[in-house]
Amino acid sequence: xxxxxxxxxxxxxxxxxxxxxxxxxxxxxxxxxxxxxxxxxxxxxxxxxxxxxxxxxxxxxxxxxxxxxxxxxxxxxxxxxxxxxxxxxxxxxxxxxxxxxxxxxxxxxxxx
Amino acid sequence: xxxxxxxxxxxxxxxxxxxxxxxxxxxxxxxxxxxxxxxxxxxxxxxxxxxxxxxxxxxxxxxxxxxxxxxxxxxxxxxxxxxxxxxxxxxxxxxxxxxxxxxxxxxxxxxxxx
Numbered sequence: 001x002x003x004x005x006x007x008x009x010x011x012x013x014x015x016x017x018x019x020x021x022x023x024x025x026x027x028x029x030x031x032x033x034x035x036x037x038x039x040x041x042x043x044x045x046x047x048x049x050x051x052x053x054x055x056x057x058x059x060x061x062x063x064x065x066x067x068x069x070x071x072x073x074x075x076x077x078x079x080x081x082x083x084x085x086x087x088x089x090x091x092x093x094x095x096x097x098x099x100x101x102x103x104x105x106x107x108x109x110x111x112x
Numbered sequence: 113x114x115x116x117x118x119x120x121x122x123x124x125x126x127x128x129x130x131x132x133x134x135x136x137x138x139x140x141x142x143x144x145x146x147x148x149x150x151x152x153x154x155x156x157x158x159x160x161x162x163x164x165x166x167x168x169x170x171x172x173x174x175x176x177x178x179x180x181x182x183x184x185x186x187x188x189x190x191x192x193x194x195x196x197x198x199x200x201x202x203x204x205x206x207x208x209x210x211x212x213x214x215x216x217x218x219x220x221x222x223x224x225x226x
Binding site for chain 1: 144155156202206222
């Protein structure tokens with residue numbers, strides 16, 4: 001049972017464009033929503049995260065928008081750069097051990 | 113600063129052979145520890161997590177097992193590997209209960225079962 005659904009599976013954007021990745025969750029016990037960036041052959045690295053009591057968080061070119069009532073959240077990458085080409089995972093945290101449930105990932109390609 | 117070490121980085125094992133992947137975290141104490149698996153081109157699946165020495169929780173029934181013999185050491189094992197065990201295995205940690213949400217990943221171990 002996939003508890004965090006992510007779309008699209010792949011995304012191609014021109015340099016300078018906006019990349020948008022969407023996620024939806026079902027489990028209302030989730031209480032922390034991070035996004036991870038993964039380059040080929042490497043472990044995922046935390047990019048940005050949000051708590052459900054906040055509707056938006058911005059860090060540089062990266063913004064998370066969060067809609068608690070719809071149980072949806074999204075990542076916006078402004079002014080996308082070729083160096084942003086990577087796989088992006090949304091995730092949700094629950095439980096006393098803070099274990100992560102991941103979405104299926106989005107492979108982003110930014111064309112020069 | 114905290115660092116996580118995971119080894120071996122790559123290995124090729126025959127079907128039916130045993131497996132041992134090891135992970136250690138430095139610069140922190142009482143971390144939560146996790147093992148994730150990522151199949152080729154797929155998402156990350158939580159296999160095991162541990163909130164303390166000897167305390168292991170399993171998320172997915174399979175022929176893998178995990179152990180935590182020391183506070184900052186986490187081991188993933190199998191007695192007999194299957195072809196379906198191939199994948200990218202990632203150890204991860206966070207600062208432990210009540211100490212934050214961020215989970216940090218190691219560099220991973222590529223396992224190919226042939």
